[in-house]
Amino acid sequence: MYREENNGAPQLLNLPRFIWVNKSMSLAELHHFVFDYFKELFARYYTEEDLKNSIRVDPHWKHPESGVELNAELVTQLFKDGDLEKQFKVFFSNLT
Secondary structure, eight states, X not given: OEEEOTTSOEEEOOOOSOOOOOTTOOHHHHHHHHHHHHHHHHHHXXXXXXXXXXXXXXXOOBOTTTOOBOOHHHHHHHHHHOOHHHHHXXXXXXXX
């Protein structure tokens, strides 16, 4: 995967093979921690047509309040909200 840097040139997005976590974290806290790290990829899925066209699965995630299927504008709004638990529930409702 690629991310655009300040100079506009694409740069490889480095996905970690492991993440250091605090042993006292609960499983739910760990899920939120990992989601917070990767949520940029969800936003990019909706904003970059090339990325969206390269993925075979077309998920049908819905906005938590309106129930409308997510688009780039709604994802941006959702991530600006700042409520990590609400964001997590949208994408991983089966884990909550």
